[in-house]
Amino acid sequence: MKFKTLVRVSMIVGACAVSLGVAQAAEVEGPKVSWNMSTWGKARAFTVGPEWISQQLAEKTGGNFTLKIHYGEALSKARENLDGIKIGAFQSAQFCNFYHPGKNPAWMVLTMPFLPLGDLELSMHVREALMNTPEFKADMDNWNAMPYFSALLPQYEFLGRGPAPKTLDGWKGMRVRAGGGVGTAMEKLGATLTTVPATDVYTGMERGTMDAASFPYTYSHAAYKIHEISNWFTSNMSPGTSECAMVLNKDAYAKLPPQYQKLLMDLKPEAYKVQIKAYHDIDEKNLPMFRSKLEEIVYSDEQLEEFRKIGGKPVWDQWVAENKDKFDAQGLLDLIFAEAKKAANK
Structure with missing residues:
Protein backbone atom coordinates (compact mmCIF):
# COMPACT_ATOMS: atom_id res chain seq x y z
CA MET A 1 0.00 0.00 0.00
CA LYS A 2 2.81 2.40 0.90
CA PHE A 3 4.53 1.59 -2.39
CA LYS A 4 1.37 2.43 -4.35
CA THR A 5 1.02 5.67 -2.42
CA LEU A 6 4.61 6.60 -3.19
CA VAL A 7 4.03 5.87 -6.86
CA ARG A 8 0.95 8.08 -6.88
CA VAL A 9 2.82 10.90 -5.13
CA SER A 10 5.75 10.56 -7.53
CA MET A 11 3.41 10.68 -10.49
CA ILE A 12 1.66 13.78 -9.14
CA VAL A 13 4.95 15.53 -8.38
CA GLY A 14 6.27 14.58 -11.83
CA ALA A 15 3.15 15.87 -13.53
CA CYS A 16 3.38 19.13 -11.62
CA ALA A 17 7.03 19.49 -12.58
CA VAL A 18 6.18 18.92 -16.24
CA SER A 19 3.32 21.39 -16.00
CA LEU A 20 5.56 24.00 -14.39
CA GLY A 21 8.22 23.35 -17.02
CA VAL A 22 5.72 23.93 -19.80
CA ALA A 23 4.42 27.09 -18.16
CA GLN A 24 7.93 28.43 -17.73
CA ALA A 25 8.75 27.57 -21.33
CA ALA A 26 5.84 29.63 -22.68
CA GLU A 27 7.00 32.62 -24.69
CA VAL A 28 3.45 33.88 -25.13
CA LEU A 152 2.14 27.92 -52.49
CA LEU A 153 1.25 25.26 -55.02
CA PRO A 154 4.08 24.66 -57.50
CA GLN A 155 3.53 24.63 -61.25
CA TYR A 156 1.33 21.79 -62.48
CA GLU A 157 2.40 18.92 -64.69
CA PHE A 158 0.48 15.88 -65.94
CA LEU A 159 0.78 12.18 -65.22
CA GLY A 160 -1.24 9.78 -67.31
CA ARG A 161 -1.75 6.32 -68.69
CA GLY A 162 -2.24 5.13 -72.21
CA PRO A 163 -0.82 6.82 -75.33
CA ALA A 164 1.54 9.63 -74.34
CA PRO A 165 0.68 13.09 -75.78
CA LYS A 166 4.08 13.79 -77.36
CA THR A 167 2.58 16.54 -79.49
CA LEU A 168 -0.05 19.13 -78.61
CA ASP A 169 -2.45 17.32 -80.95
CA GLY A 170 -2.04 14.29 -78.71
CA TRP A 171 -4.26 15.93 -76.09
CA LYS A 172 -7.30 15.94 -78.37
CA GLY A 173 -10.04 13.79 -76.90
CA MET A 174 -8.11 13.01 -73.71
CA ARG A 175 -10.05 13.11 -70.45
CA VAL A 176 -7.99 15.13 -68.02
CA ARG A 177 -8.27 16.42 -64.48
CA ALA A 178 -7.53 20.15 -64.62
CA GLY A 179 -9.33 23.09 -63.07
CA GLY A 180 -9.83 26.80 -63.61
CA GLY A 181 -7.87 28.59 -66.30
CA VAL A 182 -5.47 25.67 -66.69
CA GLY A 183 -8.49 23.54 -67.53
CA THR A 184 -9.65 26.12 -70.06
CA ALA A 185 -6.21 26.08 -71.68
CA MET A 186 -6.37 22.28 -71.92
CA GLU A 187 -9.81 22.50 -73.49
CA LYS A 188 -8.31 24.70 -76.19
CA LEU A 189 -5.97 21.78 -76.96
CA GLY A 190 -9.04 19.56 -77.37
CA ALA A 191 -9.04 17.82 -73.99
CA THR A 192 -12.20 16.97 -72.05
CA LEU A 193 -12.18 18.17 -68.46
CA THR A 194 -13.06 16.83 -65.06
CA THR A 195 -12.44 18.63 -61.76
CA VAL A 196 -12.81 15.82 -59.24
CA PRO A 197 -11.17 16.29 -55.83
CA ALA A 198 -7.60 15.07 -55.52
CA THR A 199 -8.68 12.11 -53.39
CA ASP A 200 -10.81 10.73 -56.25
CA VAL A 201 -8.19 10.92 -59.01
CA TYR A 202 -6.48 7.57 -58.34
CA THR A 203 -9.78 5.71 -58.59
CA GLY A 204 -10.80 7.59 -61.73
CA MET A 205 -7.56 6.82 -63.53
CA GLU A 206 -7.53 3.23 -62.31
CA ARG A 207 -11.06 2.68 -63.64
CA GLY A 208 -10.30 4.44 -66.91
CA THR A 209 -12.74 7.33 -66.48
CA MET A 210 -9.86 9.79 -66.95
CA ASP A 211 -6.60 9.56 -68.87
CA ALA A 212 -4.40 12.12 -67.13
CA ALA A 213 -4.32 14.37 -64.11
CA SER A 214 -2.63 17.68 -63.43
CA PHE A 215 -1.21 18.21 -59.97
CA PRO A 216 1.45 20.43 -58.43
CA TYR A 217 4.73 18.88 -59.51
CA THR A 218 5.99 16.47 -58.11
CA TYR A 219 4.78 16.20 -54.55
CA SER A 220 1.06 15.86 -55.16
CA HIS A 221 1.33 13.16 -57.83
CA ALA A 222 3.40 11.08 -55.44
CA ALA A 223 1.24 11.90 -52.42
CA TYR A 224 -1.83 10.51 -54.18
CA LYS A 225 0.19 7.64 -55.74
CA ILE A 226 -0.78 8.65 -59.28
CA HIS A 227 2.64 7.47 -60.49
CA GLU A 228 1.68 3.91 -59.56
CA ILE A 229 -1.01 3.76 -62.27
CA SER A 230 0.67 6.00 -64.87
CA ASN A 231 3.12 5.25 -67.65
CA TRP A 232 4.16 8.81 -68.65
CA PHE A 233 4.61 12.29 -67.24
CA THR A 234 5.22 15.80 -68.57
CA SER A 235 8.17 17.65 -67.06
CA ASN A 236 8.24 21.07 -68.74
CA MET A 237 4.67 21.85 -69.77
CA SER A 238 4.15 24.18 -66.75
CA PRO A 239 0.62 25.25 -67.76
CA GLY A 240 -0.04 27.09 -64.51
CA THR A 241 -1.09 26.46 -60.97
CA HIS A 280 12.23 21.34 -52.95
CA ASP A 281 13.10 18.31 -50.81
CA ILE A 282 10.28 16.17 -52.17
CA ASP A 283 11.19 17.04 -55.78
CA GLU A 284 14.74 15.79 -55.18
CA LYS A 285 13.27 12.48 -54.10
CA ASN A 286 10.41 12.11 -56.58
CA LEU A 287 11.89 13.23 -59.89
CA PRO A 288 14.53 10.47 -60.11
CA MET A 289 11.85 7.95 -59.17
CA PHE A 290 9.48 9.22 -61.88
CA ARG A 291 12.25 9.07 -64.48
CA SER A 292 13.16 5.51 -63.55
CA LYS A 293 9.61 4.21 -63.96
CA LEU A 294 7.75 6.48 -66.39
CA GLU A 295 8.26 7.91 -69.86
CA GLU A 296 9.20 11.58 -69.62
CA ILE A 297 7.51 13.94 -72.09
CA VAL A 298 9.59 17.04 -72.83
CA TYR A 299 8.06 19.58 -75.20
CA SER A 300 10.13 21.71 -77.55
CA ASP A 301 10.28 25.49 -77.20
CA GLU A 302 8.22 25.76 -80.36
CA GLN A 303 5.49 23.50 -78.97
CA LEU A 304 5.38 25.42 -75.69
CA GLU A 305 5.19 28.74 -77.51
CA GLU A 306 2.25 27.43 -79.52
CA PHE A 307 0.53 26.28 -76.33
CA ARG A 308 1.00 29.71 -74.75
CA LYS A 309 -0.38 31.35 -77.87
CA ILE A 310 -3.48 29.15 -77.74
CA GLY A 311 -4.01 28.93 -74.00
CA GLY A 312 -2.37 32.00 -72.47
CA LYS A 313 -3.64 35.53 -73.05
CA PRO A 314 -6.86 34.36 -74.80
CA VAL A 315 -7.82 32.59 -71.56
CA TRP A 316 -6.95 35.67 -69.47
CA ASP A 317 -9.03 37.89 -71.74
CA GLN A 318 -11.96 35.48 -71.58
CA TRP A 319 -11.84 35.39 -67.77
CA VAL A 320 -11.66 39.18 -67.49
CA ALA A 321 -14.59 39.61 -69.87
CA GLU A 322 -16.70 37.14 -67.88
CA ASN A 323 -15.98 38.85 -64.54
CA LYS A 324 -15.41 42.54 -65.29
CA ASP A 325 -18.89 43.50 -64.05
CA LYS A 326 -18.51 41.47 -60.83
CA PHE A 327 -15.15 42.71 -59.56
CA ASP A 328 -11.93 44.28 -60.85
CA ALA A 329 -10.77 41.20 -62.74
CA GLN A 330 -8.25 43.07 -64.91
CA GLY A 331 -6.87 44.78 -61.81
CA LEU A 332 -6.20 41.44 -60.12
CA LEU A 333 -4.45 40.12 -63.21
CA ASP A 334 -2.36 43.27 -63.49
CA LEU A 335 -1.45 43.04 -59.80
CA ILE A 336 0.02 39.58 -60.31
CA PHE A 337 2.46 40.83 -62.94
CA ALA A 338 3.28 43.98 -60.96
CA GLU A 339 3.99 42.05 -57.74
CA ALA A 340 5.97 39.39 -59.59
CA LYS A 341 8.15 42.08 -61.16
CA LYS A 342 8.60 43.80 -57.81
CA ALA A 343 9.59 40.53 -56.09
CA ALA A 344 12.00 39.62 -58.91
CA ASN A 345 13.79 42.97 -58.53
CA LYS A 346 14.30 42.67 -54.77
Whole structure:
Protein backbone atom coordinates (compact mmCIF):
# COMPACT_ATOMS: atom_id res chain seq x y z
CA MET A 1 0.00 0.00 0.00
CA LYS A 2 2.81 2.40 0.90
CA PHE A 3 4.53 1.59 -2.39
CA LYS A 4 1.37 2.43 -4.35
CA THR A 5 1.02 5.67 -2.42
CA LEU A 6 4.61 6.60 -3.19
CA VAL A 7 4.03 5.87 -6.86
CA ARG A 8 0.95 8.08 -6.88
CA VAL A 9 2.82 10.90 -5.13
CA SER A 10 5.75 10.56 -7.53
CA MET A 11 3.41 10.68 -10.49
CA ILE A 12 1.66 13.78 -9.14
CA VAL A 13 4.95 15.53 -8.38
CA GLY A 14 6.27 14.58 -11.83
CA ALA A 15 3.15 15.87 -13.53
CA CYS A 16 3.38 19.13 -11.62
CA ALA A 17 7.03 19.49 -12.58
CA VAL A 18 6.18 18.92 -16.24
CA SER A 19 3.32 21.39 -16.00
CA LEU A 20 5.56 24.00 -14.39
CA GLY A 21 8.22 23.35 -17.02
CA VAL A 22 5.72 23.93 -19.80
CA ALA A 23 4.42 27.09 -18.16
CA GLN A 24 7.93 28.43 -17.73
CA ALA A 25 8.75 27.57 -21.33
CA ALA A 26 5.84 29.63 -22.68
CA GLU A 27 7.00 32.62 -24.69
CA VAL A 28 3.45 33.88 -25.13
CA GLU A 29 1.17 33.80 -22.10
CA GLY A 30 -2.54 33.33 -22.56
CA PRO A 31 -5.66 31.28 -21.92
CA LYS A 32 -6.41 27.76 -23.06
CA VAL A 33 -7.64 27.77 -26.67
CA SER A 34 -8.26 24.66 -28.78
CA TRP A 35 -8.75 25.01 -32.52
CA ASN A 36 -9.50 22.43 -35.20
CA MET A 37 -8.49 22.57 -38.85
CA SER A 38 -10.25 20.62 -41.60
CA THR A 39 -8.35 19.26 -44.58
CA TRP A 40 -8.21 16.19 -46.80
CA GLY A 41 -5.71 13.51 -47.77
CA LYS A 42 -2.87 12.89 -45.34
CA ALA A 43 0.15 14.75 -44.00
CA ARG A 44 2.41 15.62 -46.95
CA ALA A 45 4.47 18.48 -48.38
CA PHE A 46 1.22 20.41 -48.97
CA THR A 47 0.53 20.47 -45.22
CA VAL A 48 4.05 21.05 -43.89
CA GLY A 49 3.41 24.77 -43.35
CA PRO A 50 0.20 24.32 -41.31
CA GLU A 51 1.81 21.46 -39.37
CA TRP A 52 4.74 23.72 -38.47
CA ILE A 53 2.37 26.50 -37.43
CA SER A 54 0.45 24.03 -35.24
CA GLN A 55 3.67 22.87 -33.58
CA GLN A 56 4.90 26.41 -32.97
CA LEU A 57 1.59 27.57 -31.50
CA ALA A 58 1.75 24.81 -28.92
CA GLU A 59 5.43 25.32 -28.13
CA LYS A 60 5.34 29.08 -27.82
CA THR A 61 2.22 29.12 -25.62
CA GLY A 62 3.26 26.25 -23.37
CA GLY A 63 0.47 24.13 -24.80
CA ASN A 64 -2.25 26.69 -24.17
CA PHE A 65 -3.05 27.43 -27.84
CA THR A 66 -3.46 24.25 -29.86
CA LEU A 67 -4.40 23.73 -33.49
CA LYS A 68 -5.33 20.14 -34.32
CA ILE A 69 -5.22 19.24 -38.01
CA HIS A 70 -7.85 16.70 -39.07
CA TYR A 71 -6.99 14.77 -42.24
CA GLY A 72 -8.97 12.53 -44.56
CA GLU A 73 -12.03 14.82 -44.68
CA ALA A 74 -12.74 13.77 -41.09
CA LEU A 75 -14.53 17.04 -40.32
CA SER A 76 -15.85 18.00 -43.76
CA LYS A 77 -15.69 17.16 -47.43
CA ALA A 78 -13.00 19.14 -49.24
CA ARG A 79 -15.60 20.97 -51.35
CA GLU A 80 -17.54 21.95 -48.20
CA ASN A 81 -14.75 23.33 -46.02
CA LEU A 82 -15.82 26.93 -46.60
CA ASP A 83 -19.36 25.98 -45.61
CA GLY A 84 -18.00 24.50 -42.38
CA ILE A 85 -16.03 27.66 -41.67
CA LYS A 86 -19.15 29.77 -42.24
CA ILE A 87 -21.20 27.94 -39.61
CA GLY A 88 -18.29 27.69 -37.18
CA ALA A 89 -18.00 23.90 -37.33
CA PHE A 90 -14.22 24.38 -37.06
CA GLN A 91 -11.91 27.33 -36.70
CA SER A 92 -9.61 26.74 -39.68
CA ALA A 93 -9.64 24.89 -42.98
CA GLN A 94 -7.87 24.45 -46.28
CA PHE A 95 -9.71 24.83 -49.58
CA CYS A 96 -8.79 24.86 -53.26
CA ASN A 97 -10.28 27.59 -55.41
CA PHE A 98 -11.05 25.44 -58.46
CA TYR A 99 -13.15 23.00 -56.41
CA HIS A 100 -15.94 25.60 -56.37
CA PRO A 101 -15.38 28.65 -58.63
CA GLY A 102 -18.74 30.10 -57.63
CA LYS A 103 -17.70 30.32 -53.99
CA ASN A 104 -14.49 32.22 -54.71
CA PRO A 105 -14.73 33.90 -58.13
CA ALA A 106 -11.95 36.46 -57.59
CA TRP A 107 -9.56 33.76 -56.35
CA MET A 108 -9.86 32.05 -59.72
CA VAL A 109 -7.34 34.54 -61.13
CA LEU A 110 -4.66 32.26 -59.66
CA THR A 111 -5.77 29.45 -61.97
CA MET A 112 -4.98 31.47 -65.08
CA PRO A 113 -2.42 29.68 -67.26
CA PHE A 114 1.17 30.83 -67.74
CA LEU A 115 1.28 33.35 -64.91
CA PRO A 116 4.79 34.29 -63.65
CA LEU A 117 4.58 32.05 -60.57
CA GLY A 118 7.26 29.47 -61.27
CA ASP A 119 9.61 30.59 -58.50
CA LEU A 120 8.12 29.68 -55.12
CA GLU A 121 9.45 32.68 -53.19
CA LEU A 122 8.19 35.05 -55.88
CA SER A 123 4.90 33.14 -55.86
CA MET A 124 4.62 33.69 -52.11
CA HIS A 125 4.89 37.47 -52.48
CA VAL A 126 2.27 37.51 -55.23
CA ARG A 127 -0.18 35.32 -53.34
CA GLU A 128 0.20 37.29 -50.12
CA ALA A 129 -0.50 40.51 -52.02
CA LEU A 130 -3.63 39.02 -53.57
CA MET A 131 -4.95 37.73 -50.24
CA ASN A 132 -4.85 41.33 -48.99
CA THR A 133 -6.93 42.73 -51.85
CA PRO A 134 -10.56 43.80 -51.26
CA GLU A 135 -11.67 41.29 -53.91
CA PHE A 136 -10.09 38.28 -52.23
CA LYS A 137 -11.28 39.40 -48.80
CA ALA A 138 -14.82 39.94 -50.11
CA ASP A 139 -14.96 36.36 -51.43
CA MET A 140 -13.99 35.06 -47.99
CA ASP A 141 -16.34 37.45 -46.17
CA ASN A 142 -19.18 35.50 -47.75
CA TRP A 143 -18.01 32.47 -45.76
CA ASN A 144 -17.13 34.30 -42.54
CA ALA A 145 -13.52 33.45 -43.35
CA MET A 146 -10.26 35.38 -43.49
CA PRO A 147 -7.31 34.40 -45.72
CA TYR A 148 -4.31 33.29 -43.73
CA PHE A 149 -1.71 31.06 -45.41
CA SER A 150 -1.17 29.90 -48.98
CA ALA A 151 -0.01 26.37 -49.72
CA LEU A 152 2.14 27.92 -52.49
CA LEU A 153 1.25 25.26 -55.02
CA PRO A 154 4.08 24.66 -57.50
CA GLN A 155 3.53 24.63 -61.25
CA TYR A 156 1.33 21.79 -62.48
CA GLU A 157 2.40 18.92 -64.69
CA PHE A 158 0.48 15.88 -65.94
CA LEU A 159 0.78 12.18 -65.22
CA GLY A 160 -1.24 9.78 -67.31
CA ARG A 161 -1.75 6.32 -68.69
CA GLY A 162 -2.24 5.13 -72.21
CA PRO A 163 -0.82 6.82 -75.33
CA ALA A 164 1.54 9.63 -74.34
CA PRO A 165 0.68 13.09 -75.78
CA LYS A 166 4.08 13.79 -77.36
CA THR A 167 2.58 16.54 -79.49
CA LEU A 168 -0.05 19.13 -78.61
CA ASP A 169 -2.45 17.32 -80.95
CA GLY A 170 -2.04 14.29 -78.71
CA TRP A 171 -4.26 15.93 -76.09
CA LYS A 172 -7.30 15.94 -78.37
CA GLY A 173 -10.04 13.79 -76.90
CA MET A 174 -8.11 13.01 -73.71
CA ARG A 175 -10.05 13.11 -70.45
CA VAL A 176 -7.99 15.13 -68.02
CA ARG A 177 -8.27 16.42 -64.48
CA ALA A 178 -7.53 20.15 -64.62
CA GLY A 179 -9.33 23.09 -63.07
CA GLY A 180 -9.83 26.80 -63.61
CA GLY A 181 -7.87 28.59 -66.30
CA VAL A 182 -5.47 25.67 -66.69
CA GLY A 183 -8.49 23.54 -67.53
CA THR A 184 -9.65 26.12 -70.06
CA ALA A 185 -6.21 26.08 -71.68
CA MET A 186 -6.37 22.28 -71.92
CA GLU A 187 -9.81 22.50 -73.49
CA LYS A 188 -8.31 24.70 -76.19
CA LEU A 189 -5.97 21.78 -76.96
CA GLY A 190 -9.04 19.56 -77.37
CA ALA A 191 -9.04 17.82 -73.99
CA THR A 192 -12.20 16.97 -72.05
CA LEU A 193 -12.18 18.17 -68.46
CA THR A 194 -13.06 16.83 -65.06
CA THR A 195 -12.44 18.63 -61.76
CA VAL A 196 -12.81 15.82 -59.24
CA PRO A 197 -11.17 16.29 -55.83
CA ALA A 198 -7.60 15.07 -55.52
CA THR A 199 -8.68 12.11 -53.39
CA ASP A 200 -10.81 10.73 -56.25
CA VAL A 201 -8.19 10.92 -59.01
CA TYR A 202 -6.48 7.57 -58.34
CA THR A 203 -9.78 5.71 -58.59
CA GLY A 204 -10.80 7.59 -61.73
CA MET A 205 -7.56 6.82 -63.53
CA GLU A 206 -7.53 3.23 -62.31
CA ARG A 207 -11.06 2.68 -63.64
CA GLY A 208 -10.30 4.44 -66.91
CA THR A 209 -12.74 7.33 -66.48
CA MET A 210 -9.86 9.79 -66.95
CA ASP A 211 -6.60 9.56 -68.87
CA ALA A 212 -4.40 12.12 -67.13
CA ALA A 213 -4.32 14.37 -64.11
CA SER A 214 -2.63 17.68 -63.43
CA PHE A 215 -1.21 18.21 -59.97
CA PRO A 216 1.45 20.43 -58.43
CA TYR A 217 4.73 18.88 -59.51
CA THR A 218 5.99 16.47 -58.11
CA TYR A 219 4.78 16.20 -54.55
CA SER A 220 1.06 15.86 -55.16
CA HIS A 221 1.33 13.16 -57.83
CA ALA A 222 3.40 11.08 -55.44
CA ALA A 223 1.24 11.90 -52.42
CA TYR A 224 -1.83 10.51 -54.18
CA LYS A 225 0.19 7.64 -55.74
CA ILE A 226 -0.78 8.65 -59.28
CA HIS A 227 2.64 7.47 -60.49
CA GLU A 228 1.68 3.91 -59.56
CA ILE A 229 -1.01 3.76 -62.27
CA SER A 230 0.67 6.00 -64.87
CA ASN A 231 3.12 5.25 -67.65
CA TRP A 232 4.16 8.81 -68.65
CA PHE A 233 4.61 12.29 -67.24
CA THR A 234 5.22 15.80 -68.57
CA SER A 235 8.17 17.65 -67.06
CA ASN A 236 8.24 21.07 -68.74
CA MET A 237 4.67 21.85 -69.77
CA SER A 238 4.15 24.18 -66.75
CA PRO A 239 0.62 25.25 -67.76
CA GLY A 240 -0.04 27.09 -64.51
CA THR A 241 -1.09 26.46 -60.97
CA SER A 242 -3.99 27.26 -58.64
CA GLU A 243 -4.57 28.37 -55.07
CA CYS A 244 -5.18 26.22 -52.04
CA ALA A 245 -5.24 28.30 -48.89
CA MET A 246 -5.62 27.97 -45.16
CA VAL A 247 -8.37 30.24 -43.88
CA LEU A 248 -9.56 31.15 -40.38
CA ASN A 249 -13.08 31.63 -39.05
CA LYS A 250 -13.40 35.39 -38.51
CA ASP A 251 -15.34 35.09 -35.26
CA ALA A 252 -12.87 32.60 -33.80
CA TYR A 253 -9.96 34.86 -34.71
CA ALA A 254 -11.69 37.92 -33.23
CA LYS A 255 -12.15 36.09 -29.92
CA LEU A 256 -8.44 35.35 -29.60
CA PRO A 257 -6.46 37.52 -27.20
CA PRO A 258 -4.27 40.05 -29.07
CA GLN A 259 -1.07 38.16 -28.24
CA TYR A 260 -2.42 34.99 -29.94
CA GLN A 261 -3.51 36.96 -32.99
CA LYS A 262 -0.04 38.47 -33.21
CA LEU A 263 1.59 35.06 -32.79
CA LEU A 264 -0.41 33.61 -35.69
CA MET A 265 0.74 36.42 -37.96
CA ASP A 266 4.34 36.39 -36.73
CA LEU A 267 4.66 32.69 -37.59
CA LYS A 268 3.82 33.12 -41.27
CA PRO A 269 7.21 34.19 -42.72
CA GLU A 270 9.09 31.23 -41.29
CA ALA A 271 6.21 28.88 -42.12
CA TYR A 272 6.54 29.90 -45.78
CA LYS A 273 10.25 29.07 -45.68
CA VAL A 274 9.45 25.66 -44.24
CA GLN A 275 6.77 25.12 -46.89
CA ILE A 276 9.10 26.02 -49.76
CA LYS A 277 11.86 23.75 -48.47
CA ALA A 278 9.40 20.86 -48.23
CA TYR A 279 8.57 21.17 -51.94
CA HIS A 280 12.23 21.34 -52.95
CA ASP A 281 13.10 18.31 -50.81
CA ILE A 282 10.28 16.17 -52.17
CA ASP A 283 11.19 17.04 -55.78
CA GLU A 284 14.74 15.79 -55.18
CA LYS A 285 13.27 12.48 -54.10
CA ASN A 286 10.41 12.11 -56.58
CA LEU A 287 11.89 13.23 -59.89
CA PRO A 288 14.53 10.47 -60.11
CA MET A 289 11.85 7.95 -59.17
CA PHE A 290 9.48 9.22 -61.88
CA ARG A 291 12.25 9.07 -64.48
CA SER A 292 13.16 5.51 -63.55
CA LYS A 293 9.61 4.21 -63.96
CA LEU A 294 7.75 6.48 -66.39
CA GLU A 295 8.26 7.91 -69.86
CA GLU A 296 9.20 11.58 -69.62
CA ILE A 297 7.51 13.94 -72.09
CA VAL A 298 9.59 17.04 -72.83
CA TYR A 299 8.06 19.58 -75.20
CA SER A 300 10.13 21.71 -77.55
CA ASP A 301 10.28 25.49 -77.20
CA GLU A 302 8.22 25.76 -80.36
CA GLN A 303 5.49 23.50 -78.97
CA LEU A 304 5.38 25.42 -75.69
CA GLU A 305 5.19 28.74 -77.51
CA GLU A 306 2.25 27.43 -79.52
CA PHE A 307 0.53 26.28 -76.33
CA ARG A 308 1.00 29.71 -74.75
CA LYS A 309 -0.38 31.35 -77.87
CA ILE A 310 -3.48 29.15 -77.74
CA GLY A 311 -4.01 28.93 -74.00
CA GLY A 312 -2.37 32.00 -72.47
CA LYS A 313 -3.64 35.53 -73.05
CA PRO A 314 -6.86 34.36 -74.80
CA VAL A 315 -7.82 32.59 -71.56
CA TRP A 316 -6.95 35.67 -69.47
CA ASP A 317 -9.03 37.89 -71.74
CA GLN A 318 -11.96 35.48 -71.58
CA TRP A 319 -11.84 35.39 -67.77
CA VAL A 320 -11.66 39.18 -67.49
CA ALA A 321 -14.59 39.61 -69.87
CA GLU A 322 -16.70 37.14 -67.88
CA ASN A 323 -15.98 38.85 -64.54
CA LYS A 324 -15.41 42.54 -65.29
CA ASP A 325 -18.89 43.50 -64.05
CA LYS A 326 -18.51 41.47 -60.83
CA PHE A 327 -15.15 42.71 -59.56
CA ASP A 328 -11.93 44.28 -60.85
CA ALA A 329 -10.77 41.20 -62.74
CA GLN A 330 -8.25 43.07 -64.91
CA GLY A 331 -6.87 44.78 -61.81
CA LEU A 332 -6.20 41.44 -60.12
CA LEU A 333 -4.45 40.12 -63.21
CA ASP A 334 -2.36 43.27 -63.49
CA LEU A 335 -1.45 43.04 -59.80
CA ILE A 336 0.02 39.58 -60.31
CA PHE A 337 2.46 40.83 -62.94
CA ALA A 338 3.28 43.98 -60.96
CA GLU A 339 3.99 42.05 -57.74
CA ALA A 340 5.97 39.39 -59.59
CA LYS A 341 8.15 42.08 -61.16
CA LYS A 342 8.60 43.80 -57.81
CA ALA A 343 9.59 40.53 -56.09
CA ALA A 344 12.00 39.62 -58.91
CA ASN A 345 13.79 42.97 -58.53
CA LYS A 346 14.30 42.67 -54.77
